[in-house]
Structure formats: structure tokens, C-alpha cells
Amino acid sequence: MARTLKIAAAQMGPVHLTSKRPETLSRMITLLQSASSLGAQLVLFPETAFTTFFPRHLIASQEQLDTYFEHNDNLPCAPNTKPLFDEAKKLGIDISVGFAERAEDGKGYNTSVYFSARKGEVIAKYRKVHLPGTKEPFENPDAVNQLEKRYFEPGNLGFKAFRTPDLVEGVAKKGAGEGEAAPGKGDPVMGMMICNDRRWVEGWRIYGMQGVEVVLCGYNTAGFAPDLWGTRKVMTPEEAEKDAVFHHKLVMQGNSYMNSCFSVSAAKAGLEDGKYDLIGGSCITSPEGHVLAEAKGKGDEIVFAEVDLEDCRQGKEKTFDFDRHRRIDQYGPITEQTGVVEPELLG
Amino acid sequence: MARTLKIAAAQMGPVHLTSKRPETLSRMITLLQSASSLGAQLVLFPETAFTTFFPRHLIASQEQLDTYFEHNDNLPCAPNTKPLFDEAKKLGIDISVGFAERAEDGKGYNTSVYFSARKGEVIAKYRKVHLPGTKEPFENPDAVNQLEKRYFEPGNLGFKAFRTPDLVEGVAKKGAGEGEAAPGKGDPVMGMMICNDRRWVEGWRIYGMQGVEVVLCGYNTAGFAPDLWGTRKVMTPEEAEKDAVFHHKLVMQGNSYMNSCFSVSAAKAGLEDGKYDLIGGSCITSPEGHVLAEAKGKGDEIVFAEVDLEDCRQGKEKTFDFDRHRRIDQYGPITEQTGVVEPELLG
Numbered sequence: 001m002a003r004t005l006k007i008a009a010a011q012m013g014p015v016h017l018t019s020k021r022p023e024t025l026s027r028m029i030t031l032l033q034s035a036s037s038l039g040a041q042l043v044l045f046p047e048t049a050f051t052t053f054f055p056r057h058l059i060a061s062q063e064q065l066d067t068y069f070e071h072n073d074n075l076p077c078a079p080n081t082k083p084l085f086d087e088a089k090k091l092g093i094d095i096s097v098g099f100a101e102r103a104e105d106g107k108g109y110n111t112s113v114y115f116s117a118r119k120g121e122v123i124a125k126y127r128k129v130h131l132p133g134t135k136e137p138f139e140n141p142d143a144v145n146q147l148e149k150r151y152f153e154p155g156n157l158g159f160k161a162f163r164t165p166d167l168v169e170g171v172a173k174k175g176a177g178e179g180e181a182a183p184g185k186g187d188p189v190m191g192m193m194i195c196n197d198r199r200w201v202e203g204w205r206i207y208g209m210q211g212v213e214v215v216l217c218g219y220n221t222a223g224f225a226p227d228l229w230g231t232r233k234v235m236t237p238e239e240a241e242k243d244a245v246f247h248h249k250l251v252m253q254g255n256s257y258m259n260s261c262f263s264v265s266a267a268k269a270g271l272e273d274g275k276y277d278l279i280g281g282s283c284i285t286s287p288e289g290h291v292l293a294e295a296k297g298k299g300d301e302i303v304f305a306e307v308d309l310e311d312c313r314q315g316k317e318k319t320f321d322f323d324r325h326r327r328i329d330q331y332g333p334i335t336e337q338t339g340v341v342e343p344e345l346l347g
Numbered sequence: 348m349a350r351t352l353k354i355a356a357a358q359m360g361p362v363h364l365t366s367k368r369p370e371t372l373s374r375m376i377t378l379l380q381s382a383s384s385l386g387a388q389l390v391l392f393p394e395t396a397f398t399t400f401f402p403r404h405l406i407a408s409q410e411q412l413d414t415y416f417e418h419n420d421n422l423p424c425a426p427n428t429k430p431l432f433d434e435a436k437k438l439g440i441d442i443s444v445g446f447a448e449r450a451e452d453g454k455g456y457n458t459s460v461y462f463s464a465r466k467g468e469v470i471a472k473y474r475k476v477h478l479p480g481t482k483e484p485f486e487n488p489d490a491v492n493q494l495e496k497r498y499f500e501p502g503n504l505g506f507k508a509f510r511t512p513d514l515v516e517g518v519a520k521k522g523a524g525e526g527e528a529a530p531g532k533g534d535p536v537m538g539m540m541i542c543n544d545r546r547w548v549e550g551w552r553i554y555g556m557q558g559v560e561v562v563l564c565g566y567n568t569a570g571f572a573p574d575l576w577g578t579r580k581v582m583t584p585e586e587a588e589k590d591a592v593f594h595h596k597l598v599m600q601g602n603s604y605m606n607s608c609f610s611v612s613a614a615k616a617g618l619e620d621g622k623y624d625l626i627g628g629s630c631i632t633s634p635e636g637h638v639l640a641e642a643k644g645k646g647d648e649i650v651f652a653e654v655d656l657e658d659c660r661q662g663k664e665k666t667f668d669f670d671r672h673r674r675i676d677q678y679g680p681i682t683e684q685t686g687v688v689e690p691e692l693l694g
Binding site (some may be wrong): 013025112125129131132137153156158160161162164188189196199200201202203204205206208209210211212243246247250251253254257258288289306316319320322323325326328330331332333334335336337338339340341343344 | 461476477478479501502503504505506507508509510536543544547548549550551552553555556557558559590593594597598600601602604605635636637663666667669670672673674675677678679680681682683684685686688689690
């Protein structure tokens with residue numbers, strides 16, 4: 001029996017430092033309504049969707065910094081975010097959206113939540129594990145900073161997959177009588193990751209080991225930034241952006257294939273503040289690693305596909321049957337060591 | 348300073364059940380000479396290069412089975428293999444080549460070795476960790492068996508990277524005086540994997556964590572086989588082969604990028620015994636995930652590229668600086684659990 005799901009990525013064009021929160025929110029609601037008109041059941045929004053990508057700026061004022069964060073994780077009640085969740089509930093569409101989270105202990109996290117329209121509540125939360133960039137700003141004033149390590153703590157919630165209720169037909173529910181199908185079996189298995197996480201095989205694999213069927217990944221990815229690392233490849237801005245899009249799609253396609261799952265990725269794209277270039281390339285990929293749909297431009301745009309979650313089975317039961325083929329006795333270094341060790345010197 | 352290396356994949360066309368070992372060996376030597384004429388310093392041959400891909404056959408006779416194995420791992424001395432190593436030494440070309448290994452305790456392994464021409468000896472050995480297929484043959488007589496799990500034990504040597512001596516210029520050697528550069532630093536860091544291993548991120552990552560610069564992977568990959576798994580995708584043989592080549596290149600490109608290394612892959616390709624189709628697609632990929640060179644056909648063919656190992660630095664020092672970005676505290680399940688666990692049921 002087919003287990004179809006209509007999914008969408010809500011790519012957003014630039015959100016500037018000067019953009020008003022209500023304007024941005026209004027764009028997001030318009031995107032949600034567009035997705036609804038296509039029949040979408042689930043819409044993914046980008047990383048830090050409600051604001052500009054502020055980690056590129058060194059922000060000295062705590063007051064200013066606070067304006068980019070939500071001070072609790074109860075987004076559906078906060079004034080700057082509530083209308084989006086209200087609209088999702090009204091339209092009956094699940095959403096996943098990224099935001100900067102200020103935890104109760106004052107720590108910051110780069111977070112995304114999954115909101116179930118039928119439940120009317122956030123049912124899952126993920127905090128970005130792989131924070132790129134640096135803690136301290138670059139000395140070179142021409143550099144574009146990437147201060148995620150300054151403003152955020154690495155995510156501490158792991159990579160927890162979850163089944164989303166009420167999205168596909170014919171699934172037995174909790175409280176089903178004895179002898180009936182196990183409750184929830186058949187509900188889609190989802191996992192969230194954020195931006196740079198998609199380049200790290202470890203998160204994908206841990207989701208794969210929970211049978212993930214759809215990985216959701218919002219992102220803000222620079223198309224071009226001056227090279228301050230002394231590395232040797234020099235590219236034009238156009239070449240650099242093309243390569244960044246290539247790398248984005250390569251990791252979405254490759255990791256979807258190697259974990260037999262669909263993926264949805266949603267960019268914040270275009271020139272923020274008229275000069276900070278972010279790539280587009282929002283796309284939906286299949287468990288066989290193919291791109292099923294992708295953004296045409298770098299503005300606000302819905303990328304949509306209807307998929308059959310049963311397409312994950314071929315990979316999960318054959319080439320990537322982890323139970324039969326993984327060899328954890330040979331994998332020790334992956335969790336025992338963080339960085340690079342010198343290989344044996346032969347000869 | 349550039350650290351250039353001229354590398355080649357020696358793709359081989361089909362080797363049949365009826366092919367005579369000296370004929371196959373002669374083809375390999377011809378390929379080596381072709382690579383030499385291009386200036387290659389290192390040539391990779393396929394998995395089980397000296398024989399047909401025998402695990403597709405159920406072989407009841409131990410005597411017949413033994414003809415596909417080498418009874419020790421001292422290939423450079425065995426009569427059916429020695430001439431290849433002699434030629435490599437004579438031409439001054441390092442080679443890596445796959446073969447079926449019969450260990451001293453009688454166990455079988457799907458193995459590859461790295462032979463240093465200057466040393467005149469095998470300096471590294473790898474045993475395939477991710478054996479695909481089944482232990483028992485399929486009941487359906489139309490099925491193409493894949494009996495690697497029957498004939499081989501999973502590799503037990505881990506993923507050990509190694510530096511190869513004498514391949515690049517200007518590297519200090521063992522015994523260098525005090526104050527000189529550390530011996531071996533600057534020698535290329537190599538890692539071997541075999542066929543199906545390339546689809547598994549764990550091996551790549553462990554090599555990456557040793558600073559690998561070139562991953563070598565020989566393979567025999569079916570282009571089309573009847574689907575006996577009851578999974579739902581039905582393809583024509585042409586579509587299936589196209590998809591198999593796509594998956595091959597996707598994992599070579601994606602994993603090269605995510606571990607900032609070059610890769611070289613060498614197929615045994617074409618129709619073995621006139622009916623078992625193997626894909627081509629032998630290629631060399633860059634640390635940025637691009638294909639630098641690839642096979643044009645499915646016969647005996649050299650794929651060649653001159654690369655600069657310094658191109659690995661950009662990835663290793665920036666996006667994929669493992670020391671700064673990996674978060675092993677969040678990776679536990681990768682080594683704690685083999686298969687798939689049920690995710691939390693929400694709602």
C-alpha cells in the first residue's frame with residue numbers, strides 16, 4: 001500500500017538586518033498558503049527563518065542580539081511567531097521551522113521545531129550539532145564573519161527521529177485494540193538537521209539507524225565569501241556560488257541514498273543587506289539519491305513533491321540493510337576520536 | 348609547494364569463468380604499460396582482478412574454488428600473480444590490486460594490497476569489511492547469486508591509512524637528522540577499500556580521521572540483476588545500469604568531498620560469461636567532489652589524472668576541520684548499535 005506524502009520546501013529570499021519581523025512573518029504565511037494550494041501536508045522553512053542570518057555580524061549589544069532570539073521554545077505562543085503556527089493549524093499543514101533559541105539557562109541554540117497541525121503543538125525539537133565558523137571575529141575587516149560558535153552552544157539533543165502522527169492514511173493509532181497493527185507503525189519517520197549538519201555523515205547515519213524516511217534541513221549557505229584561510233583555490237564569485245550549490249546537492253543526494261530516505265532542504269537565499277550572498281538550491285531528493293524537485297530562483301518560492309514513503313524500502317531492505325551489513329566492531333575511531341591522527345609510516 | 352601525483356585506474360573488461368589466468372595477467376600487464384606511457388606513478392586494479400567475479404557462482408568443489416584464491420598473501424611470489432609485480436617494479440610504478448585471499452587459518456577474505464615499486468614489496472593490506480549479498484544461494488534458479496558472505500569473512504584489519512614512500516618530491520626520509528622535517532611527512536596518505544565499502548560512510552570517515560589524501564577502491568558492480576527482493580522499483584536493464592553508475596559516482600564524489608580527499612576507482616566491467624553485466628564508470632574524483640577523469644567504455648582502459656595533493660588542504664582546514672567541528676558526544680549510536688531501532692512514537 002502506498003504511503004504518499006505531499007511535502008514542500010518554503011525557500012525564502014533575503015531577510016535584511018532592517019527587515020521588520022511582521023513583514024518577514026507575512027512572507028512566510030504567504031508561502032504557507034501557496035504550499036497549501038498545492039495540497040502540501042508538510043512545509044519546511046529555512047534555518048533562522050524569522051530574521052536575517054545574524055551570525056555574520058559581530059553584535060556587541062545584548063539588547064540587539066536578543067531581538068534575533070526567541071526567549072523560550074514555545075514558538076506557537078510568541079507574538080513574533082504565533083501567526084505562522086496559527087495559520088498552519090488552520091490550513092491543517094505540519095511545519096518545521098528554524099529559529100535562534102534562548103534556553104531557560106540563558107544559553108543560545110540554533111534550533112528547529114516540528115509542529116503538528118492536528119495536535120496543534122510542537123512535537124519535536126532539534127538543536128544544531130555542527131556549528132560552523134568561529135567564536136571570535138576575523139581581524140580582517142573585509143571578512144564575512146560566521147559567528148555561530150559565539151552565539152550558540154552545540155546541540156545537545158542528539159539526532160532523535162520521530163514518527164509524525166496523522167500524515168498518512170490507514171495507520172493504527174495509540175489505544176488500538178489488541179490484535180490490531182501496532183500504533184504509529186506506518187506513520188512517517190522524520191529527522192531534522194540544520195544547514196552545516198547536512199555535510200556530516202554522522203547525523204544522517206544516526207537518523208538512518210532509526211529508519212528515517214524524511215530528513216528536513218533548513219539552511220543559510222554563503223555563495224561567496226573572501227578567502228581568509230590561505231587555502232589555494234581562488235574562484236570568481238560566480239564559480240564559488242556554483243560550487244556551493246553543487247556541494248549542497250551532492251551531500252543531500254549522497255546522504256539520502258546512503259540512508260535510503262527522502263530529504264527536503266529549504267534555503268534562505270539571495271543577497272541579504274544587498275551584499276551577503278546566500279545560495280538557493282532548495283530541493284527534495286529521493287532515497288535513490290535523485291533530485292525530485294528544486295528551486296528555480298533565489299527568492300521566495302515553494303518547491304513541491306508528492307512522494308511515496310514506501311520507496312525507502314528498496315534501499316533499507318537490500319543494499320543498506322544495516323542489520324546484515326554494518327560492522328560496528330570496525331568503526332571504533334568514529335566515536336573514540338574527534339580529530340585527525342597521523343597514519344602509520346611505512347617504508 | 349605542489350605535491351603532484353600521477354595516478355591511474357586500470358579498468359578491466361570482463362574476465363570469464365573460462366578465461367585462462369595467464370591471459371588475464373597479460374591484459375593487466377598491458378594496462379600497466381599503458382599507464383606507464385602516460386607517466387603514472389600509481390595504478391589501481393579492480394577487486395578480484397586476476398579472475399572472474401566468482402562469488403556469483405555456487406561452487407561446490409573445493410578444488411575449483413581454490414583456483415580463485417591465492418593461498419598466501421605474498422602475491423609478488425605466486426606464479427599466477429608475480430609477473431604483474433615484477434613489471435610494476437621494473438617500471439617503477441606502485442600498484443594496488445584486489446584478490447581473493449586464503450589466510451593461513453583457511454579463512455577467505457576479499458583483499459587488496461598496496462605494492463611499493465621502490466621497496467619491491469607489499470607495504471599494506473586491506474580486507475573488505477562490507478560484504479554484500481548472502482551466505483546461501485537464492486532458491487530461484489534465475490537469480491544471480493552474490494555469495495561473498497559465503498566465501499569470505501568480513502575484513503578484520505580495520506581501515507588503516509598509510510603513507511606511501513618515495514612518490515612525491517622533497518619529503519624527508521626516516522633517519523633524517525635532527526632539525527630536519529619529520530620523516531614521511533609529506534608522503535601521500537592512502538587508504539584502500541573494496542567495492543561495496545564505498546557506499547558505507549564509516550570506512551571513509553575513519554580514513555578521513557587519518558588525514559587520507561587518496562582513497563583507492565576496486566569494484567565489481569552488477570549493472571542489472573533480476574529483483575528477488577519484492578521491492579517495488581522495476582527498471583529496464585538499461586535504466587538499472589544507468590542508476591548503478593549514478594550511485595557509484597555519487598558515493599565516490601560525496602564521500603571524497605566530505606572527507607576532503609581524492610579517490611580512484613577501478614571497475615571490472617562488461618558482460619562476464621556473456622551474460623553477467625558489470626558497470627564501468629571507473630573514475631578519479633577530487634576533494635571538492637568533482638569527477639576529474641572517467642572511463643569512456645566498459646573494456647580494458649586506463650583512466651588517468653595528475654593531481655596536486657595540496658588540494659586536500661582547503662577542505663581539511665576549513666569546512667571539514669574535524670578537530671574543530673566533529674561532536675563525538677552526539678555520535679554514540681554509530682558504534683553502539685548495528686541495525687535499526689524504532690524511533691519515539693509521538694502524538
